[in-house]
Amino acid sequence: MQDLTLVMAQLDPLVGDIAGNTAAAIEAVREARIEHGADVVVFSELFLTGYPPEDLLLREAMASRLDAARREMAEKIARIAPQTLVIVGYPGVREGKRYNLAGALLAGEWLGEYAKQALPNYQVFDEDRYFEPGREPLIIEHGGARLGILICEDLWDGAPVRQAAEAGADVLITLNASPFHLDKPAERERLFAGRASEVGKPLVYVNAIGGQDELVFDGGSLILDARGDVAVRAPFWQVGLMPVRFVNGDGGWQPEAGEREPLLGAEENLYCALVTGLRDYVNKSGFKGVVMGLSGGIDSALSLAIAVDALGSERVQAVMMPYHYTAEISQADAAEQARLLGVSYEVMPIAPMVEAFTATLAESFSGLGADTTEENLQSRVRGVLLMAISNKKGLMVQTTGNKSEMAVGYATLYGDMVGGYNALKDVYKTWVYRLARWRNAQEPAIPERVITRPPSAELAPDQQDSDSLPGYDVLDAILERYIEGDMSAEAIIEAGYERDDVYKVVKLVDRNEYKRRQAPVGVRVTLRGFGRDRRYPIVNGWQPGN
């Protein structure tokens, strides 16, 4: 009976670092051969450049760097694993056209290249901008098995899957860079089960891991049998090499059932996405750590827990910057959380700076009453202090504005929006509470009172967020329908929401596009994050309604 050991390389390439990714690929093949006796090693989509390489693809040096990388792989792998077939993703210009490729390498020879046929060009994907679609299937025979190679969207599209099966594939091998959003893991499995069972072939699905700007890849690589049942599910949010044995029996080539890591619950999955996104942004950008304002409120409290889980407490600095409106309990809770998580904690009162600004502006503002100008000054002073700490200590400023606030512009430009990365950017306020409770249930990280007290920006006496906006349950429900659901204001009203609330909220969303364009990037975790996923004009005369 024939058998074949296939290793799924679920790794975290660094976009643009072709030399580093190539070295990682060679090392993974060496380990896969020595530890697991790999006959085949499969990497994720565009592994040698990382995904998505965006306009790096247009750099002239891209082709020569990739040629050198492929030469190095061929030479070194021929020595360390001459019997192992390697399938790896990279871009390439062939006869004047650029393709998203998967190359098959054996014993120093590149046996063939598959060009991705279905190019995603929606949501966060832009592949039509860079690639031409391929037309042909590629079947590589190895160890008696005919392996049909496919790349990510090919699987979602379906036609290339049927084409590979018709071309005689025994096993479908897919290289993927499939970004996470909350419903994605279950959605993938439903779709892939249909594809495998439709053509009656087992399917290998290798996904990437790690954060890349606003995208985050969750791994969870899979092997499905010819009926579409999951035979192996790799861990989520962890790099690793996963071996699977295929056996050629009466029913053709089939995978042996192995480890099936559980699908994660929504809170855990989301929390892992935020931790991974922040950790990779900070580490891949070379920061020593992060600094952030800790207010005693829920957003900065959850952000601090995420930062500590991502980087370790020794790489996180929290700063409490009290002003006249900062409650005693805010200061006590901030200090308590810093102690609980073991982070460096400083208190920097901002009154002297706010007063200096106010005095300088006094003449210019004479006769004008107090308004948000004064509130924003507090927020901006805090931003200046955090950026000074960032400059001096090499720590990136982590911002904390959640999706509900970013949607309605409830944040100060050059104030609390100052910073490099925002883990909560795509997390609605109602989810901030859910995540805080979930995190505390694992191990206490946030003082209970921070979760139970009513939210306030503490920029004016006795201020509460609910003074100017509908409660967060209603606000988030409207936002979700408007942003993710693309519903009109009238349709949201028909769905049962107050006309005044709906119009207030959608007008704020439309009016604050300018703020979001200047906001730090953050992890995308919903079907429609602010960023490349939602592109609205800043200057526009569209009237909400239908």
Ligand SMILES: Nc1ncnc2c1ncn2[C@@H]1O[C@H](COP(=O)(O)OP(=O)(O)OC[C@H]2O[C@@H]([n+]3cccc(C(=O)O)c3)[C@H](O)[C@@H]2O)[C@@H](O)[C@H]1O
């Ligand atoms: N279309 C446009 N394109 C470019 N720039 C535009 C613009 N419209 C206004 N601007 C500029 O933006 C300024 C207004 O923005 P900005 O200075 O930020 O100020 P603004 O949005 O007026 O005020 C900030 C709001 O956020 C709330 N806040 C602040 C801080 C924290 C929290 C919280 O709870 O987390 C809430 C605060 O209570 C207030 O309602 C204008 O003065 C103008 O300079």
Ligand SMILES: Nc1ncnc2c1ncn2[C@@H]1O[C@H](COP(=O)(O)OP(=O)(O)OP(=O)(O)O)[C@@H](O)[C@H]1O
């Ligand atoms: N007294 C403070 N000390 C330190 N940082 C502060 C303080 N007040 C506000 N900040 C920073 O500005 C961010 C926005 O704060 P603000 O309290 O205005 O709004 P929020 O959305 O309710 O946030 P939070 O729930 O963290 O308080 C905070 O998350 C924090 O990073």
Ligand SMILES: NC(=O)CC[C@H](N)C(=O)O
């Ligand atoms: N890289 C890709 O082709 C990804 C597209 C695919 N639909 C996904 O999100 O998984």
